[in-house]
Amino acid sequence: xxxxxxxxxxxxxxxxxxxxxxxxxxxxxxxxxxxxxxxxxxxxxxxxxxxxxxxxxxxxxxxxxxxxxxxxxxxxxxxxxxxxxxxxxxxxxxxxxxxxxxxxxxxxxxxxxxxxxxxxxxxxxxxxxxxxxxxxxxxxxxxxxxxxxxxxxxxxxxxxxxxxxxxxxxxxxxxxxxxxxxxxxxxxxxxxxxxxxxxxxxxxxxxxxxxxxxxxxxxxxxxxxxxxxxxxxxxxxxxxxxxxxxxxxxxxxxxxxxxxxxxxxxxxxxxxxxxxxxxxxxxxxxxxxxxxxxxxxxxxxxxxxxxxxxxxxxxxxxxxxxxxxxxxxxxxxxxxxxxxxxxxxxxxxxxxxxxxxxxxxxxxxxxxxxxxxxxxxxxxxxxxxxxxxxxxxxxxxxxxxxxxxxxxxxxxxxxxxxxxxxxxxxxxxxxxxxxxxxxxxx
Ligand SMILES: O=C(O)[C@H]1O[C@H](OP(=O)(O)OP(=O)(O)OC[C@H]2O[C@@H](n3ccc(=O)[nH]c3=O)[C@H](O)[C@@H]2O)[C@H](O)[C@@H](O)[C@H]1O
Numbered sequence: 024x025x026x027x028x029x030x031x032x033x034x035x036x037x038x039x040x041x042x043x044x045x046x047x048x049x050x051x052x053x054x055x056x057x058x059x060x061x062x063x064x065x066x067x068x069x070x071x072x073x074x075x076x077x078x079x080x081x082x083x084x085x086x087x088x089x090x091x092x093x094x095x096x097x098x099x100x101x102x103x104x105x106x107x108x109x110x111x112x113x114x115x116x117x118x119x120x121x122x123x124x125x126x127x128x129x130x131x132x133x134x135x136x137x138x139x140x141x142x143x144x145x146x147x148x149x150x151x152x153x154x155x156x157x158x159x160x161x162x163x164x165x166x167x168x169x170x171x172x173x174x175x176x177x178x179x180x181x182x183x184x185x186x187x188x189x190x191x192x193x194x195x196x197x198x199x200x201x202x203x204x205x206x207x208x209x210x211x212x213x214x215x216x217x218x219x220x221x222x223x224x225x226x227x228x229x230x231x232x233x234x235x236x237x238x239x240x241x242x243x244x245x246x247x248x249x250x251x252x253x254x255x256x257x258x259x260x261x262x263x264x265x266x267x268x269x270x271x272x273x274x275x276x277x278x279x280x281x282x283x284x285x286x287x288x289x290x291x292x293x294x295x296x297x298x299x300x301x302x303x304x305x306x307x308x309x310x311x312x313x314x315x316x317x318x319x320x321x322x323x324x325x326x327x328x329x330x331x332x333x334x335x336x337x338x339x340x341x342x343x344x345x346x347x348x349x350x351x352x353x354x355x356x357x358x359x360x361x362x363x364x365x366x367x368x369x370x371x372x373x374x375x376x377x378x379x380x381x382x383x384x385x386x387x388x389x390x391x392x393x394x395x396x397x398x399x400x401x402x403x404x405x406x407x408x409x410x411x412x413x414x415x416x417x418x419x420x421x422x423x424x425x426x427x428x429x430x431x432x433x434x435x436x437x438x439x440x441x442x443x444x445x446x447x448x449x450x451x452x453x454x455x456x457x458x459x460x461x462x463x464x465x
Contacts, residue, residue, distance in 0.1 A: 104183055104190055110197055113152055116179035117198040121148035125359060128200045128244070130154045130233065131207030132180045135312050136249065136303070138169040139348050140204055140355045142176045147356075152198060153180035155207065160214070160221070161313045168455070169310055185229035191236035202359050203237060205230070205248035208280075211314050212253060212417040215275035226279035230286055238294035243365035245297035245377075247358045250284055252304040252344070252384065252422045253277035262425035265302075265380050274417025288378060295367030295376040299358045304384030304424045308348030308444055309451030316391065317345070317445065320398055321452055324406045332391055333413035335420045340390035341413055342421040346383065347439035347447075354383040357433035384424020385437045397442050401449045 117126055127144055131137040132153025145151045153173060157166050170180050183190045185207050194200075209218075209225040230248070237244055255263040256271040272278040287298045307317050323330050333341050363377040395406050413420070429435035452458070 104181060105193065112179045113181065113194065113197050116177065117150040117152040117200070119148060119150035124149045125201050126150040126198060127202045127204050127359065128152050128154060128194065128198070129178075129204045129206060130185055131205070131249075132173065132178065133157060133166040133169045134206055134208075134210075135169075135308075135310055136306060136348065136351060136355070137204075137206040138173060138310055139308075139352045140206065141173055141178045143352050143356060144204075144359075145176050145178050150198075151178045152194070152200075153178050154183060154185065154194070155180050156184040157182060158221075160209065160211070165310075165313065172310075185233045186224065188232055188236065191233065195236055195240040199242070200240075200244045202362065203233070203244045203246045203248075204355065204359060205233060205246060208249060209276070210312065212274045212276050213414075214314065215279075216416050219275050222275055222279045226276075227282055227286070230283050234286065234290045234296065237365075238290055238296055238367060239370050241368045243294070243296055243367050245299070245359075245362035245365055246287070247299045247301065247355065247362060248283070248287065250300040250302045250380070251277065251280040252302050252382070252424065253417075253419070254281045254284065254302060255422065256419065261421070262386065262423040263382060263384075264425040265382060265428055273419050276417060284380065291376050291378045293372060294370060295365055295372035295374065297363050297365040297377045299362050299377070299379045299381070301354060301358055302380065302382045302384075302424075303351060304344040304346045304382070304422055306346050306348055306351050308448050310455075311348070311448065317394060317398070317448065318452075320395060320406070321402065321449065324395075324398055324402055324404050325458070327404075327407070329407040329409050330395070331409045331411050332395060333418060334410055335413055339420070340392055341418070342388040342390045342423075343394075344384040344386065344388045344422045344424050345394065345441050345444070346385040346424075346437060347441075347444035350385065350435075350437040350439055351383055354381070354429060354433060354435045357435060361433060379432070381429040381433065381435070382424040382426050383429060383435060384422070384426055385439075385441075386424055386426055387440070388421055388423045389441050394441065394445075397445050398449075401442075401446055 119126055125144070127149055129137055129141045129151055132141050133155035137153065137155070141151050141153055155166070157163055173180055181194065185191070207225060207229065209221045215222050234246070237246055252263065253274060254269040254272065254277055255267060256269065256273045256277055258267055258271065260267060269281055269284070272281055284300055287300055290296045291298045307315065311318050313319060320330050335341055358381065366372060366374040366376045395408065399406050426435055426437070
Protein backbone atom coordinates (compact mmCIF):
# COMPACT_ATOMS: atom_id res chain seq x y z
CA UNK A 24 0.00 0.00 0.00
CA UNK A 25 2.74 2.46 0.90
CA UNK A 26 4.31 1.82 -2.48
CA UNK A 27 1.04 2.66 -4.18
CA UNK A 28 0.78 5.86 -2.20
CA UNK A 29 4.28 6.80 -3.30
CA UNK A 30 3.29 6.35 -6.92
CA UNK A 31 0.24 8.55 -6.57
CA UNK A 32 2.23 11.33 -4.88
CA UNK A 33 5.20 11.22 -7.21
CA UNK A 34 4.01 14.35 -9.12
CA UNK A 35 5.53 16.37 -6.27
CA UNK A 36 8.95 15.11 -7.35
CA UNK A 37 8.32 16.48 -10.85
CA UNK A 38 8.23 20.16 -9.84
CA UNK A 39 11.56 21.49 -11.17
CA UNK A 40 13.88 23.15 -8.67
CA UNK A 41 15.22 26.37 -10.21
CA UNK A 42 18.28 27.46 -8.22
CA UNK A 43 19.57 30.87 -9.29
CA UNK A 44 16.17 32.18 -10.39
CA UNK A 45 15.26 33.13 -6.85
CA UNK A 46 18.01 35.71 -6.31
CA UNK A 47 17.40 38.39 -3.61
CA UNK A 48 15.89 41.64 -5.06
CA UNK A 49 18.25 44.64 -5.29
CA UNK A 50 15.52 47.37 -5.37
CA UNK A 51 12.91 46.96 -2.62
CA UNK A 52 10.66 49.89 -3.89
CA UNK A 53 10.41 48.54 -7.41
CA UNK A 54 9.87 45.17 -5.88
CA UNK A 55 6.88 46.45 -3.85
CA UNK A 56 5.30 48.01 -6.95
CA UNK A 57 5.83 44.82 -8.87
CA UNK A 58 4.44 42.91 -5.96
CA UNK A 59 1.18 44.94 -5.94
CA UNK A 60 0.69 44.70 -9.68
CA UNK A 61 1.45 40.97 -9.66
CA UNK A 62 -0.95 40.58 -6.74
CA UNK A 63 -3.83 42.17 -8.67
CA UNK A 64 -2.89 40.13 -11.76
CA UNK A 65 -2.91 37.04 -9.58
CA UNK A 66 -6.37 37.93 -8.23
CA UNK A 67 -7.77 38.41 -11.75
CA UNK A 68 -6.26 35.14 -12.94
CA UNK A 69 -7.44 33.25 -9.87
CA UNK A 70 -11.00 34.49 -10.30
CA UNK A 71 -10.88 33.57 -13.96
CA UNK A 72 -9.63 30.09 -13.15
CA UNK A 73 -12.24 29.66 -10.44
CA UNK A 74 -15.08 30.58 -12.84
CA UNK A 75 -13.53 28.28 -15.44
CA UNK A 76 -13.42 25.30 -13.05
CA UNK A 77 -16.92 25.92 -11.71
CA UNK A 78 -18.22 26.09 -15.27
CA UNK A 79 -16.72 22.72 -16.14
CA UNK A 80 -17.67 21.17 -12.83
CA UNK A 81 -21.37 21.91 -13.34
CA UNK A 82 -21.40 21.12 -17.06
CA UNK A 83 -19.44 17.89 -17.04
CA UNK A 84 -21.43 14.60 -17.02
CA UNK A 85 -21.53 12.76 -13.69
CA UNK A 86 -18.46 10.59 -13.54
CA UNK A 87 -17.09 8.71 -10.59
CA UNK A 88 -13.40 9.21 -10.27
CA UNK A 89 -12.56 9.46 -6.61
CA UNK A 90 -8.86 9.37 -5.86
CA UNK A 91 -9.39 6.33 -3.69
CA UNK A 92 -11.95 3.58 -3.40
CA UNK A 93 -12.47 2.04 0.03
CA UNK A 94 -8.99 3.05 1.12
CA UNK A 95 -7.35 1.77 -2.07
CA UNK A 96 -5.80 4.38 -4.40
CA UNK A 97 -6.99 4.49 -7.97
CA UNK A 98 -4.01 4.54 -10.27
CA UNK A 99 -5.03 6.15 -13.54
CA UNK A 100 -7.61 3.49 -14.33
CA UNK A 101 -10.17 4.14 -17.04
CA UNK A 102 -12.77 5.14 -14.50
CA UNK A 103 -14.95 7.47 -16.54
CA UNK A 104 -18.32 6.40 -17.82
CA UNK A 105 -21.06 7.70 -20.02
CA UNK A 106 -21.32 8.69 -23.68
CA UNK A 107 -22.96 6.98 -26.66
CA UNK A 108 -20.22 4.38 -27.22
CA UNK A 109 -20.24 3.40 -23.53
CA UNK A 110 -24.05 3.10 -23.58
CA UNK A 111 -23.89 0.97 -26.71
CA UNK A 112 -21.47 -1.45 -25.00
CA UNK A 113 -23.61 -1.55 -21.87
CA UNK A 114 -26.78 -2.35 -23.83
CA UNK A 115 -25.10 -4.89 -26.05
CA UNK A 116 -23.56 -6.77 -23.12
CA UNK A 117 -26.89 -6.83 -21.27
CA UNK A 118 -28.87 -8.13 -24.29
CA UNK A 119 -30.18 -11.64 -23.70
CA UNK A 120 -30.03 -14.27 -26.40
CA UNK A 121 -32.90 -16.45 -25.37
CA UNK A 122 -36.56 -15.50 -24.89
CA UNK A 123 -36.75 -16.68 -21.30
CA UNK A 124 -33.29 -15.40 -20.36
CA UNK A 125 -32.46 -13.14 -17.45
CA UNK A 126 -30.86 -9.70 -17.63
CA UNK A 127 -28.34 -9.59 -14.81
CA UNK A 128 -26.16 -6.87 -13.35
CA UNK A 129 -23.17 -8.67 -11.77
CA UNK A 130 -21.31 -6.50 -9.27
CA UNK A 131 -17.73 -7.54 -8.53
CA UNK A 132 -17.65 -9.09 -12.00
CA UNK A 133 -13.84 -9.02 -12.25
CA UNK A 134 -13.61 -10.83 -8.92
CA UNK A 135 -13.14 -14.57 -8.54
CA UNK A 136 -16.76 -15.69 -8.15
CA UNK A 137 -18.03 -12.77 -10.27
CA UNK A 138 -16.01 -13.82 -13.30
CA UNK A 139 -17.16 -17.43 -13.16
CA UNK A 140 -20.82 -16.54 -12.62
CA UNK A 141 -20.81 -13.91 -15.40
CA UNK A 142 -19.31 -16.31 -17.94
CA UNK A 143 -21.75 -19.08 -16.97
CA UNK A 144 -24.75 -16.76 -17.34
CA UNK A 145 -23.54 -15.40 -20.67
CA UNK A 146 -22.90 -18.89 -22.04
CA UNK A 147 -26.47 -19.96 -21.45
CA UNK A 148 -27.85 -16.88 -23.23
CA UNK A 149 -28.58 -14.44 -20.41
CA UNK A 150 -27.80 -10.74 -20.73
CA UNK A 151 -24.94 -9.84 -18.39
CA UNK A 152 -23.40 -6.53 -17.48
CA UNK A 153 -20.44 -6.45 -15.10
CA UNK A 154 -19.51 -3.73 -12.63
CA UNK A 155 -16.21 -3.63 -10.78
CA UNK A 156 -14.03 -0.97 -9.14
CA UNK A 157 -10.78 -2.86 -9.85
CA UNK A 158 -9.37 -1.93 -6.47
CA UNK A 159 -5.86 -2.94 -5.43
CA UNK A 160 -6.66 -5.29 -2.52
CA UNK A 161 -4.82 -7.95 -4.51
CA UNK A 162 -2.90 -8.03 -7.78
CA UNK A 163 -4.98 -5.92 -10.21
CA UNK A 164 -3.29 -7.70 -13.14
CA UNK A 165 -5.24 -10.80 -12.22
CA UNK A 166 -8.46 -8.77 -12.30
CA UNK A 167 -7.47 -7.33 -15.69
CA UNK A 168 -6.80 -10.85 -16.99
CA UNK A 169 -10.24 -11.91 -15.79
CA UNK A 170 -11.68 -8.83 -17.54
CA UNK A 171 -10.10 -9.98 -20.82
CA UNK A 172 -11.67 -13.40 -20.31
CA UNK A 173 -15.03 -11.72 -19.77
CA UNK A 174 -14.63 -9.56 -22.87
CA UNK A 175 -13.97 -12.68 -24.93
CA UNK A 176 -17.17 -14.16 -23.51
CA UNK A 177 -19.09 -11.00 -24.48
CA UNK A 178 -19.38 -9.46 -21.02
CA UNK A 179 -18.58 -5.75 -20.69
CA UNK A 180 -17.36 -4.70 -17.24
CA UNK A 181 -18.18 -1.12 -16.30
CA UNK A 182 -15.43 0.40 -14.18
CA UNK A 183 -17.03 1.99 -11.18
CA UNK A 184 -17.92 1.65 -7.56
CA UNK A 185 -21.20 0.49 -6.03
CA UNK A 186 -21.06 3.64 -3.88
CA UNK A 187 -21.51 5.80 -6.99
CA UNK A 188 -25.28 6.48 -6.99
CA UNK A 189 -25.20 8.45 -10.24
CA UNK A 190 -23.53 5.56 -12.05
CA UNK A 191 -26.04 3.04 -10.68
CA UNK A 192 -28.94 5.29 -11.70
CA UNK A 193 -27.49 5.53 -15.18
CA UNK A 194 -27.07 1.75 -15.46
CA UNK A 195 -30.66 1.15 -14.35
CA UNK A 196 -31.82 3.82 -16.84
CA UNK A 197 -30.02 2.19 -19.75
CA UNK A 198 -30.89 -1.45 -18.90
CA UNK A 199 -34.03 -3.03 -17.42
CA UNK A 200 -32.24 -5.56 -15.22
CA UNK A 201 -34.42 -8.46 -14.09
CA UNK A 202 -31.80 -9.55 -11.52
CA UNK A 203 -28.81 -8.22 -9.63
CA UNK A 204 -26.10 -10.70 -8.65
CA UNK A 205 -24.25 -8.75 -5.98
CA UNK A 206 -20.75 -10.13 -5.47
CA UNK A 207 -18.76 -6.92 -5.01
CA UNK A 208 -17.34 -6.96 -1.48
CA UNK A 209 -14.26 -6.44 0.61
CA UNK A 210 -13.24 -10.04 1.22
CA UNK A 211 -10.67 -11.58 3.56
CA UNK A 212 -11.08 -12.32 7.23
CA UNK A 213 -7.70 -11.25 8.64
CA UNK A 214 -7.22 -8.09 6.52
CA UNK A 215 -10.15 -6.47 8.38
CA UNK A 216 -7.76 -5.55 11.19
CA UNK A 217 -5.52 -3.62 8.79
CA UNK A 218 -8.15 -1.75 6.80
CA UNK A 219 -11.49 -1.79 8.64
CA UNK A 220 -12.80 1.16 6.61
CA UNK A 221 -12.72 -0.79 3.37
CA UNK A 222 -15.19 -3.33 4.85
CA UNK A 223 -17.60 -0.60 5.87
CA UNK A 224 -17.19 1.10 2.47
CA UNK A 225 -17.99 -1.96 0.36
CA UNK A 226 -19.96 -4.39 2.50
CA UNK A 227 -22.19 -1.89 4.26
CA UNK A 228 -22.27 1.55 2.57
CA UNK A 229 -21.92 0.08 -0.93
CA UNK A 230 -24.58 -2.54 -0.30
CA UNK A 231 -27.05 0.07 0.98
CA UNK A 232 -26.32 2.26 -2.02
CA UNK A 233 -26.99 -0.62 -4.39
CA UNK A 234 -30.24 -1.54 -2.65
CA UNK A 235 -31.34 2.10 -2.80
CA UNK A 236 -30.88 1.98 -6.58
CA UNK A 237 -32.71 -1.37 -6.80
CA UNK A 238 -35.69 -0.25 -4.73
CA UNK A 239 -36.10 2.97 -6.73
CA UNK A 240 -36.09 1.38 -10.16
CA UNK A 241 -39.25 0.19 -11.84
CA UNK A 242 -39.71 -2.74 -12.19
CA UNK A 243 -37.44 -3.64 -9.28
CA UNK A 244 -34.94 -6.43 -9.96
CA UNK A 245 -34.65 -9.51 -7.74
CA UNK A 246 -31.39 -9.43 -5.76
CA UNK A 247 -29.11 -12.39 -5.03
CA UNK A 248 -26.05 -11.52 -2.95
CA UNK A 249 -23.00 -13.09 -1.34
CA UNK A 250 -22.99 -13.49 2.40
CA UNK A 251 -20.45 -15.71 4.13
CA UNK A 252 -19.94 -18.79 6.28
CA UNK A 253 -18.17 -16.44 8.67
CA UNK A 254 -21.55 -15.25 10.03
CA UNK A 255 -21.63 -18.47 12.10
CA UNK A 256 -18.67 -17.02 13.99
CA UNK A 257 -17.89 -18.78 17.25
CA UNK A 258 -20.74 -21.33 16.99
CA UNK A 259 -19.66 -24.83 18.01
CA UNK A 260 -22.70 -26.86 16.86
CA UNK A 261 -21.96 -28.51 13.52
CA UNK A 262 -22.85 -28.68 10.72
CA UNK A 263 -23.91 -25.03 10.47
CA UNK A 264 -27.57 -24.65 9.59
CA UNK A 265 -29.37 -21.53 8.40
CA UNK A 266 -31.51 -21.78 11.56
CA UNK A 267 -28.47 -21.40 13.85
CA UNK A 268 -27.63 -18.19 15.65
CA UNK A 269 -25.40 -15.73 13.80
CA UNK A 270 -24.76 -13.15 16.49
CA UNK A 271 -21.20 -14.04 17.53
CA UNK A 272 -18.97 -12.86 14.66
CA UNK A 273 -15.23 -13.36 15.16
CA UNK A 274 -14.09 -10.71 12.68
CA UNK A 275 -15.17 -7.34 11.37
CA UNK A 276 -15.52 -9.02 7.97
CA UNK A 277 -18.09 -11.41 9.47
CA UNK A 278 -19.81 -8.54 11.26
CA UNK A 279 -20.22 -6.60 8.01
CA UNK A 280 -21.59 -9.69 6.24
CA UNK A 281 -24.04 -10.22 9.09
CA UNK A 282 -24.99 -6.53 8.91
CA UNK A 283 -25.59 -7.05 5.18
CA UNK A 284 -28.10 -9.80 5.96
CA UNK A 285 -30.01 -7.50 8.31
CA UNK A 286 -29.90 -4.64 5.80
CA UNK A 287 -31.22 -7.00 3.11
CA UNK A 288 -34.09 -7.95 5.38
CA UNK A 289 -34.98 -4.29 5.88
CA UNK A 290 -35.15 -3.57 2.15
CA UNK A 291 -37.21 -6.70 1.66
CA UNK A 292 -39.60 -5.69 4.44
CA UNK A 293 -40.01 -2.01 3.59
CA UNK A 294 -39.67 -1.91 -0.19
CA UNK A 295 -40.66 -5.40 -1.32
CA UNK A 296 -37.28 -6.30 -2.81
CA UNK A 297 -36.88 -10.02 -3.50
CA UNK A 298 -33.70 -10.95 -1.61
CA UNK A 299 -31.66 -14.18 -1.61
CA UNK A 300 -28.47 -14.39 0.45
CA UNK A 301 -25.86 -17.08 -0.19
CA UNK A 302 -23.44 -18.03 2.58
CA UNK A 303 -20.33 -19.15 0.71
CA UNK A 304 -17.91 -21.54 2.44
CA UNK A 305 -14.21 -20.88 1.58
CA UNK A 306 -14.56 -20.92 -2.21
CA UNK A 307 -11.47 -21.99 -4.19
CA UNK A 308 -10.48 -22.86 -7.74
CA UNK A 309 -8.97 -21.54 -10.99
CA UNK A 310 -8.84 -17.72 -11.27
CA UNK A 311 -9.06 -17.62 -7.46
CA UNK A 312 -8.00 -14.98 -4.95
CA UNK A 313 -4.27 -14.70 -4.19
CA UNK A 314 -5.01 -13.62 -0.62
CA UNK A 315 -6.48 -17.04 0.22
CA UNK A 316 -4.40 -19.74 1.90
CA UNK A 317 -4.61 -22.44 -0.83
CA UNK A 318 -3.41 -19.86 -3.39
CA UNK A 319 -0.45 -18.38 -1.52
CA UNK A 320 0.51 -21.79 -0.10
CA UNK A 321 0.87 -22.99 -3.72
CA UNK A 322 2.98 -19.97 -4.60
CA UNK A 323 5.22 -20.32 -1.53
CA UNK A 324 5.59 -24.10 -1.75
CA UNK A 325 6.72 -23.78 -5.38
CA UNK A 326 9.22 -21.08 -4.38
CA UNK A 327 10.56 -23.18 -1.51
CA UNK A 328 9.38 -20.59 1.01
CA UNK A 329 8.03 -21.65 4.43
CA UNK A 330 4.26 -21.62 4.96
CA UNK A 331 2.50 -20.97 8.25
CA UNK A 332 -0.19 -23.42 9.27
CA UNK A 333 -2.40 -22.35 12.15
CA UNK A 334 -3.42 -24.77 14.84
CA UNK A 335 -6.29 -24.42 17.30
CA UNK A 336 -5.61 -23.40 20.92
CA UNK A 337 -5.96 -27.08 22.04
CA UNK A 338 -3.32 -28.07 19.40
CA UNK A 339 -6.22 -29.39 17.34
CA UNK A 340 -6.36 -28.92 13.60
CA UNK A 341 -8.12 -26.02 11.95
CA UNK A 342 -10.53 -27.15 9.22
CA UNK A 343 -12.55 -25.60 6.42
CA UNK A 344 -15.45 -26.76 4.30
CA UNK A 345 -13.53 -25.83 1.10
CA UNK A 346 -16.03 -25.45 -1.76
CA UNK A 347 -15.11 -25.68 -5.42
CA UNK A 348 -16.02 -22.74 -7.63
CA UNK A 349 -18.12 -24.75 -10.14
CA UNK A 350 -20.39 -25.93 -7.33
CA UNK A 351 -20.77 -22.35 -6.13
CA UNK A 352 -21.62 -21.18 -9.66
CA UNK A 353 -24.37 -23.79 -9.91
CA UNK A 354 -25.77 -22.57 -6.59
CA UNK A 355 -25.69 -18.94 -7.77
CA UNK A 356 -27.47 -19.69 -11.04
CA UNK A 357 -30.10 -21.78 -9.26
CA UNK A 358 -30.67 -18.94 -6.79
CA UNK A 359 -31.19 -16.50 -9.69
CA UNK A 360 -33.49 -18.91 -11.53
CA UNK A 361 -35.70 -19.55 -8.51
CA UNK A 362 -35.81 -15.94 -7.29
CA UNK A 363 -39.34 -14.57 -7.32
CA UNK A 364 -40.06 -11.08 -8.60
CA UNK A 365 -39.79 -8.10 -6.28
CA UNK A 366 -43.17 -6.68 -5.36
CA UNK A 367 -42.50 -2.97 -4.97
CA UNK A 368 -42.69 -0.14 -7.43
CA UNK A 369 -41.93 3.55 -7.24
CA UNK A 370 -40.08 2.87 -3.97
CA UNK A 371 -43.24 1.41 -2.36
CA UNK A 372 -43.95 -2.17 -1.36
CA UNK A 373 -47.06 -3.72 -2.94
CA UNK A 374 -46.97 -7.04 -1.08
CA UNK A 375 -44.78 -9.51 0.79
CA UNK A 376 -41.61 -10.37 -1.14
CA UNK A 377 -39.37 -13.42 -1.06
CA UNK A 378 -36.52 -13.48 1.49
CA UNK A 379 -34.15 -16.47 1.54
CA UNK A 380 -30.79 -17.44 3.04
CA UNK A 381 -28.83 -20.50 1.90
CA UNK A 382 -25.58 -22.20 2.87
CA UNK A 383 -23.46 -23.07 -0.16
CA UNK A 384 -20.69 -25.32 1.15
CA UNK A 385 -19.14 -28.67 0.35
CA UNK A 386 -20.42 -30.49 3.47
CA UNK A 387 -17.05 -32.15 4.22
CA UNK A 388 -14.54 -30.09 6.20
CA UNK A 389 -10.86 -30.79 5.56
CA UNK A 390 -8.04 -29.89 7.99
CA UNK A 391 -5.64 -27.27 6.63
CA UNK A 392 -2.80 -29.78 7.17
CA UNK A 393 -4.57 -32.13 4.74
CA UNK A 394 -4.96 -29.29 2.22
CA UNK A 395 -1.16 -28.91 2.38
CA UNK A 396 -0.67 -32.70 1.94
CA UNK A 397 -2.76 -32.57 -1.23
CA UNK A 398 -0.84 -29.56 -2.57
CA UNK A 399 2.50 -31.32 -1.91
CA UNK A 400 1.27 -34.35 -3.83
CA UNK A 401 0.00 -32.30 -6.78
CA UNK A 402 2.97 -29.94 -6.96
CA UNK A 403 5.51 -32.66 -6.22
CA UNK A 404 7.28 -30.35 -3.79
CA UNK A 405 7.60 -30.79 -0.03
CA UNK A 406 6.22 -27.81 1.91
CA UNK A 407 8.32 -26.12 4.58
CA UNK A 408 5.72 -26.13 7.34
CA UNK A 409 5.71 -23.80 10.30
CA UNK A 410 2.99 -24.57 12.81
CA UNK A 411 1.79 -21.54 14.77
CA UNK A 412 -1.11 -20.97 17.13
CA UNK A 413 -4.11 -19.51 15.33
CA UNK A 414 -3.84 -15.75 15.79
CA UNK A 415 -6.79 -13.95 17.36
CA UNK A 416 -7.45 -11.91 14.26
CA UNK A 417 -10.78 -13.17 13.07
CA UNK A 418 -10.12 -16.81 12.25
CA UNK A 419 -12.48 -19.51 13.46
CA UNK A 420 -11.48 -23.12 14.17
CA UNK A 421 -13.71 -24.86 11.65
CA UNK A 422 -16.58 -24.43 9.23
CA UNK A 423 -19.01 -27.10 8.07
CA UNK A 424 -22.13 -26.49 5.99
CA UNK A 425 -25.46 -28.19 6.22
CA UNK A 426 -26.82 -27.69 2.69
CA UNK A 427 -30.11 -29.55 2.93
CA UNK A 428 -32.12 -26.34 2.48
CA UNK A 429 -30.16 -25.40 -0.67
CA UNK A 430 -30.56 -28.97 -1.89
CA UNK A 431 -34.33 -28.86 -1.39
CA UNK A 432 -34.97 -25.40 -2.81
CA UNK A 433 -32.18 -24.95 -5.36
CA UNK A 434 -31.30 -28.54 -6.25
CA UNK A 435 -27.79 -27.70 -4.98
CA UNK A 436 -25.48 -30.71 -4.67
CA UNK A 437 -21.70 -30.15 -4.51
CA UNK A 438 -19.79 -32.70 -6.55
CA UNK A 439 -16.08 -31.73 -6.45
CA UNK A 440 -13.86 -32.96 -3.62
CA UNK A 441 -10.83 -30.99 -2.49
CA UNK A 442 -8.23 -33.09 -4.29
CA UNK A 443 -9.98 -32.86 -7.66
CA UNK A 444 -10.68 -29.17 -7.21
CA UNK A 445 -7.07 -28.40 -6.25
CA UNK A 446 -5.84 -30.38 -9.25
CA UNK A 447 -7.84 -28.10 -11.52
CA UNK A 448 -6.54 -25.07 -9.63
CA UNK A 449 -2.90 -26.26 -9.90
CA UNK A 450 -3.30 -26.81 -13.64
CA UNK A 451 -4.68 -23.29 -14.07
CA UNK A 452 -1.98 -21.81 -11.82
CA UNK A 453 0.75 -23.45 -13.83
CA UNK A 454 -0.66 -22.18 -17.14
CA UNK A 455 -1.49 -18.69 -15.91
CA UNK A 456 1.93 -18.09 -14.41
CA UNK A 457 3.67 -19.99 -17.27
CA UNK A 458 5.45 -22.43 -14.99
CA UNK A 459 7.73 -24.98 -16.64
CA UNK A 460 5.85 -28.20 -17.26
CA UNK A 461 6.58 -30.89 -14.64
CA UNK A 462 5.89 -34.57 -14.55
CA UNK A 463 2.84 -34.25 -12.35
CA UNK A 464 -0.54 -35.70 -11.69
CA UNK A 465 -2.38 -32.58 -12.92
O1 LIG B 1 -16.09 -18.83 4.04
C1 LIG B 1 -15.99 -17.62 4.05
O2 LIG B 1 -16.95 -16.89 4.19
C2 LIG B 1 -14.65 -16.97 3.97
O3 LIG B 1 -13.76 -17.89 3.31
C3 LIG B 1 -12.43 -17.43 3.23
O4 LIG B 1 -11.90 -17.25 4.53
P1 LIG B 1 -11.04 -18.42 5.19
O5 LIG B 1 -11.86 -19.66 5.35
O6 LIG B 1 -10.42 -17.84 6.40
O7 LIG B 1 -9.98 -18.70 4.02
P2 LIG B 1 -8.39 -18.57 4.00
O8 LIG B 1 -7.96 -17.22 4.39
O9 LIG B 1 -7.97 -19.09 2.69
O10 LIG B 1 -7.93 -19.59 5.14
C4 LIG B 1 -8.21 -20.98 5.00
C5 LIG B 1 -7.66 -21.72 6.19
O11 LIG B 1 -6.24 -21.62 6.19
C6 LIG B 1 -5.79 -21.18 7.47
N1 LIG B 1 -4.57 -20.39 7.28
C7 LIG B 1 -4.66 -19.21 6.63
C8 LIG B 1 -3.52 -18.46 6.41
C9 LIG B 1 -2.28 -18.94 6.88
O12 LIG B 1 -1.22 -18.33 6.72
N2 LIG B 1 -2.26 -20.14 7.51
C10 LIG B 1 -3.36 -20.88 7.73
O13 LIG B 1 -3.29 -21.97 8.34
C11 LIG B 1 -6.94 -20.42 8.08
O14 LIG B 1 -6.87 -20.49 9.49
C12 LIG B 1 -8.13 -21.18 7.53
O15 LIG B 1 -8.45 -22.25 8.34
C13 LIG B 1 -12.37 -16.15 2.45
O16 LIG B 1 -11.05 -15.66 2.40
C14 LIG B 1 -13.27 -15.11 3.05
O17 LIG B 1 -13.26 -13.97 2.22
C15 LIG B 1 -14.68 -15.64 3.24
O18 LIG B 1 -15.30 -15.73 2.01
